Amino acid sequence: MKKTASIAKVKSFVSSSWACTPTLAWVLTGFVFIILVSIALVSGIGNWGEGVAKLGWSLLCGGMTFGMLCSGKFYNYRFLLFFLLAVGALIAFHLTPLSQIVEWSDKTGPDLDSQIAFCHISIVSILGNTLENLFSSLVHGPWSHWGVYYLPGLLYLLFTLLLGTAWCSWACFYGAWDESAARLAGKKPWWRLSKSPGKWRHIGLGVLLAVIVLAFISREAFFCRWICPFKLTTQFWDATGIYRWLQILVMLLAGIGFVFVLSWLTGKRMFCSYLCPFGAWQSIVGRISPISVKCRHTLCNRCGQCQTACPMHAISVSQTEAVKISEYCNRCGRCLEICPQQAMQLVWKHQETEVSPNTAWTSIVFVLCAVIVHGMLGIAIWGSIGKQLIASVLNG
Ligand code: SF4
Ligand code: SF4
Numbered sequence: 001m002k003k004t005a006s007i008a009k010v011k012s013f014v015s016s017s018w019a020c021t022p023t024l025a026w027v028l029t030g031f032v033f034i035i036l037v038s039i040a041l042v043s044g045i046g047n048w049g050e051g052v053a054k055l056g057w058s059l060l061c062g063g064m065t066f067g068m069l070c071s072g073k074f075y076n077y078r079f080l081l082f083f084l085l086a087v088g089a090l091i092a093f094h095l096t097p098l099s100q101i102v103e104w105s106d107k108t109g110p111d112l113d114s115q116i117a118f119c120h121i122s123i124v125s126i127l128g129n130t131l132e133n134l135f136s137s138l139v140h141g142p143w144s145h146w147g148v149y150y151l152p153g154l155l156y157l158l159f160t161l162l163l164g165t166a167w168c169s170w171a172c173f174y175g176a177w178d179e180s181a182a183r184l185a186g187k188k189p190w191w192r193l194s195k196s197p198g199k200w201r202h203i204g205l206g207v208l209l210a211v212i213v214l215a216f217i218s219r220e221a222f223f224c225r226w227i228c229p230f231k232l233t234t235q236f237w238d239a240t241g242i243y244r245w246l247q248i249l250v251m252l253l254a255g256i257g258f259v260f261v262l263s264w265l266t267g268k269r270m271f272c273s274y275l276c277p278f279g280a281w282q283s284i285v286g287r288i289s290p291i292s293v294k295c296r297h298t299l300c301n302r303c304g305q306c307q308t309a310c311p312m313h314a315i316s317v318s319q320t321e322a323v324k325i326s327e328y329c330n331r332c333g334r335c336l337e338i339c340p341q342q343a344m345q346l347v348w349k350h351q352e353t354e355v356s357p358n359t360a361w362t363s364i365v366f367v368l369c370a371v372i373v374h375g376m377l378g379i380a381i382w383g384s385i386g387k388q389l390i391a392s393v394l395n396g
Helices: 002-016 022-042 048-071 075-095 104-108 120-125 127-139 144-170 175-184 198-218 222-226 229-233 241-266 270-275 277-288 305-309 334-338 357-394
Strands: 291-295 344-348
Touching: 022 048, 022 357, 048 075, 048 357, 075 144, 075 175, 075 229, 075 334, 075 357, 120 127, 120 144, 120 198, 120 222, 120 277, 127 198, 144 175, 144 277, 144 291, 144 357, 175 241, 175 270, 198 222, 198 270, 198 277, 229 241, 241 270, 270 277, 291 357, 305 334, 334 344, 344 357
Parallel strands: none
Antiparallel strands: 291 344
């Protein structure tokens, strides 16, 4: 009797949503908060501005975690954190002298000295140069080109595999800009894209290959020099003459055209969906990531609402076939919330899509991992802002 009651309890918990009981939500939120505060302490607190910023960010991530766990939803909570991370990155890049931003890149070898910031897109875009440096450090030394660069490199790889393409909707400090523009389109975008992007979907892979090859041939961080929007906030390569006009052209097309205008017109994240080399990279390595979005086909009625709402243009719905979700899905949570049938869910890759207690726990584990990775980046970014603001106030 007791056993039947517990099974019924689990079933109702799972089938309604993955929302936790308040007690479980408090416990898990406390767990996230303690992890983030520990990371903040271990990473160092230079002045009280940095300490307050790191503690404040950890508290905010904890609060958002509580909201997600209690409501069993994460799309809007995630977006708020994602947006604040992007705003923080913009301020941090603006406040930090280029010489400090490129501090990490001094360890990547002589070819790329003083050219790049240590960010996720730059790591991927100079892959060819990095492999060459690693090979030459193995053969000729110095070893520092291997070890120092690859400690953060390995950490990044670990989180990449854990989150997969979810990095692009939780941890990327560029992505919130085109997601914001896409959200402005509302439910009825001006330009409705076709149901399936077909082979256009893979343009990003071509961009990825091109920036890797061009960086290797030119021995320059090609993406950072030409496409990175954050170079607008630093002293990056202020060219003259024809190069200046080419820079302006690239910024207009990629930065303003894809990130803002096209995303606003279509309601899709156009830069992330079609141009970003990092998104293309994640769509390849992210296949190893253990959690993905699947459709429970027995519940789906092919209404197509998820396809219209998906900001990554990653869902295809037809009346004749099962709903398809592409490898470019970045686990933003939109389709999980909009589906009237509650057919969309986060599952372990090997898992069947029918309801089971694991389904709820998959979402909970995913949210906790994603918030911790996101929180770590925010601690670094907002900590640096707090530190610099206090230093500038004290120095007059
Ligand atoms: S919104 Fe839900 S029911 Fe409608 S097509 Fe998508 S998965 Fe199926
Ligand atoms: S398939 Fe769903 S979770 Fe994935 S990007 Fe589209 S809306 Fe977001």
